[in-house]
Amino acid sequence: MIRTRVKICGLTRVSDVEAAVAAGADALGFVFYPPSPRAVTPEQAARLCAKLPPFVSAVGLFVDAAPEGVRATLDQVPLDLLQFHGDEAPDYCASFGRRWIKALRMRPGVDLMAERARYAGGAGLLLDAYDPARAGGTGQCFDWDRIPPEIASSVVLAGGLDANNVAEAVERVRPYGVDVSGGVEAAKGIKDQDRINAFMQGVRDGDTRR
Numbered sequence: 001m002i003r004t005r006v007k008i009c010g011l012t013r014v015s016d017v018e019a020a021v022a023a024g025a026d027a028l029g030f031v032f033y034p035p036s037p038r039a040v041t042p043e044q045a046a047r048l049c050a051k052l053p054p055f056v057s058a059v060g061l062f063v064d065a066a067p068e069g070v071r072a073t074l075d076q077v078p079l080d081l082l083q084f085h086g087d088e089a090p091d092y093c094a095s096f097g098r099r100w101i102k103a104l105r106m107r108p109g110v111d112l113m114a115e116r117a118r119y120a121g122g123a124g125l126l127l128d129a130y131d132p133a134r135a136g137g138t139g140q141c142f143d144w145d146r147i148p149p150e151i152a153s154s155v156v157l158a159g160g161l162d163a164n165n166v167a168e169a170v171e172r173v174r175p176y177g178v179d180v181s182g183g184v185e186a187a188k189g190i191k192d193q194d195r196i197n198a199f200m201q202g203v204r205d206g207d208t209r210r
């Protein structure tokens with residue numbers, strides 16, 4: 001059975017990090033984008049990452065950040081992977097000497113095959129809902145049928161996932177991984193252990209059907 005990988009994004013509290021790790025999350029996301037209600041400072045993120053087990057990845061999320069800001073964050077936080085969620089160019093993404101993924105917001109008309117070729121130097125693509133007013137963490141789904149089947153197994157699916165729809169998402173899309181933020185929250189930036197556990201169960205249910 002294929003095991004869909006799970007990233008839980010937007011963690012701000014040690015207790016939520018512990019809950020996500022205990023539930024079996026593969027990766028934890030830390031938002032370095034000050035306008036987000038889930039934003040953390042490098043100092044906070046360093047504390048949140050301090051007790052991560054060896055096989056759980058720390059992912060740093062940036063949105064069109066100044067390169068010196070990314071580098072300063074990397075000096076303080078042991079990030080395993082960078083996630084670029086804005087309009088960053090491939091050369092920018094590759095300039096930090098760290099593995100990276102590119103988030104693509106599913107704008108009308110986006111050509112995923114072309115974008116995949118454009119960002120081929122990265123470790124993968126994360127597909128998120130498009131909302132012209134917000135850079136991410138929208139809690140909205142996009143039409144999963146827009147994902148070309150030939151790339152589905154390599155993408156991370158995001159946008160509006162929760163315990164109620166993630167099994168269907170895993171079964172239908174068959175992605176490499178799923179990413180969730182709002183769907184496991186009690187309030188913005190405040191995760192809920194029961195919702196995390198229910199989400200993980202949904203992923204495993206989807207895995208049995210994919």
Ligand SMILES: O=C(O)c1ccccc1NCC(=O)[C@H](O)[C@H](O)COP(=O)(O)O
Binds near residue numbers: 009063128135139158
């Ligand atoms: O989470 C945010 O506040 C955020 C702000 C700006 C850019 C990206 C952001 N989050 C990115 C994520 O990886 C979210 O997990 C992803 O957008 C899905 O969010 P949700 O629909 O709430 O599950």
